[in-house]
Amino acid sequence: MFLFLVSCSEYISKPKNLVDKSTMSEILADLAINDQITFTFQNKNLESGTRYILKNHNVKADDFVESYKYYVVKGKMSKIVEEAQEILLKKDPKAEGFVKSKMEKNKNLPTLVR
Numbered sequence: 674m675f676l677f678l679v680s681c682s683e684y685i686s687k688p689k690n691l692v693d694k695s696t697m698s699e700i701l702a703d704l705a706i707n708d709q710i711t712f713t714f715q716n717k718n719l720e721s722g723t724r725y726i727l728k729n730h731n732v733k734a735d736d737f738v739e740s741y742k743y744y745v746v747k748g749k750m751s752k753i754v755e756e757a758q759e760i761l762l763k764k765d766p767k768a769e770g771f772v773k774s775k776m777e778k779n780k781n782l783p784t785l786v787r
Contacts, residue, residue, distance in 0.1 A: 685747070687743060688736065688740055690739075691739075691740050691743060692732055692736055692740040694749070694753050694756070695756070696730055696732065697737075697740060697741070697744065697753050698753050698754075698756035698760060699760060700726060700727070700730050700737065701753065701754065701757035702757040702758075702760040702761045702764070703729075703730075704723065704726060706764070707719065707722040707723060707726060710722065
């Protein structure tokens with residue numbers, strides 16, 4: 674029985690081409706910007722922007738998806754997302770005021786918890 678418990682301790686195995694955390698943060702920040710572009714240019718293809726971002730970071734789509742799943746299951750995604758938010762704020766310092774105003778308006782909302 675002990676052998677069974679030890680063998681099942683890994684819910685997900687580490688992907689062969691795991692994207693490192695800092696690159697994941699940069700990709701997520703770029704994807705967030707790409708997502709916001711759709712509000713400005715409606716009816717545009719979001720997929721081509723996503724492909725460009727992944728190509729720019731030299732990451733294959735499958736590697737990104739597998740890495741994303743791995744980090745979510747391992748509980749490491751929140752730190753990656755926080756780093757992506759910092760990257761976004763560095764790219765657009767005006768966004769910090771916008772984010773703070775939105776958080777003050779919605780301070781009664783519960784934080785996102787997995």
